Amino acid sequence: MSENGTPRASRRTLLLAAGSAGIAALASACTRREATPAGAPNPSGGPTPHCVLATEMGAGPYYSGPGRLRSDITEGQAGVPLRLELTVVGVKAGCAPLAGAAVDVWQADAQGVYSSGRATYLRGSQVTDAAGRCVIRTIVPGWYAGVAPHIHFKVRPDARSETTSVFYLPEEILRQVYARDPYSRRKAPKDPNARDDRYRDKGPAMTLALAPDGTGYRAAYTVGLA
Numbered sequence: 001m002s003e004n005g006t007p008r009a010s011r012r013t014l015l016l017a018a019g020s021a022g023i024a025a026l027a028s029a030c031t032r033r034e035a036t037p038a039g040a041p042n043p044s045g046g047p048t049p050h051c052v053l054a055t056e057m058g059a060g061p062y063y064s065g066p067g068r069l070r071s072d073i074t075e076g077q078a079g080v081p082l083r084l085e086l087t088v089v090g091v092k093a094g095c096a097p098l099a100g101a102a103v104d105v106w107q108a109d110a111q112g113v114y115s116s117g118r119a120t121y122l123r124g125s126q127v128t129d130a131a132g133r134c135v136i137r138t139i140v141p142g143w144y145a146g147v148a149p150h151i152h153f154k155v156r157p158d159a160r161s162e163t164t165s166v167f168y169l170p171e172e173i174l175r176q177v178y179a180r181d182p183y184s185r186r187k188a189p190k191d192p193n194a195r196d197d198r199y200r201d202k203g204p205a206m207t208l209a210l211a212p213d214g215t216g217y218r219a220a221y222t223v224g225l226a
Helices: 019-031 171-177 197-206
Strands: 013-016 051-053 081-090 102-107 123-127 133-139 150-158 161-168 211-213 216-225
Touching (some): 081 102, 081 150, 123 133, 161 216
Antiparallel strands (some): 013 216, 150 161
């Protein structure tokens, strides 16, 4: 898939670094309603995580507009489960959580195919709660056309602005996943990420940290909007 020439988002995305606490601590913070969102002012007076600019990427040719409002977007598609725990915050507001922000997610299935036409699998939207959080249940995406496997996302905090980018996944985990059914029905590339020039240049900053979660994985990620 060639995404060159697609419109750039009208707002910048900022990532809030998870720090040395690791994915387990960040996942806990994103699932406990009473916890302080990553990057918010620390009530204990300690240092807050550093906000770093993330790389924006176009929506690509497969974006079809806001998806159905739902948390589980799999529609029965076979694949290794992946739970995305997302938090949206406003950096200029001291990293305060943004409630009511729409988050669109879309991706390929285990065979590297996007839904189209009347098919809506692996597409969907969620709206952040009062703590700026939402959860998307999906699967690890397959690969196609020399492109590093990825998950598209778009954040729409209001009717006038949006931010678009992609999530990548660690290559060592992709190798393990692609050895499993149904991914193993095709011969997987030896280096799913490294073969993509864009990933080598920009992907590491957008790569999710995955933690085991039952038969699949989970990833917690905080998106800050400028």
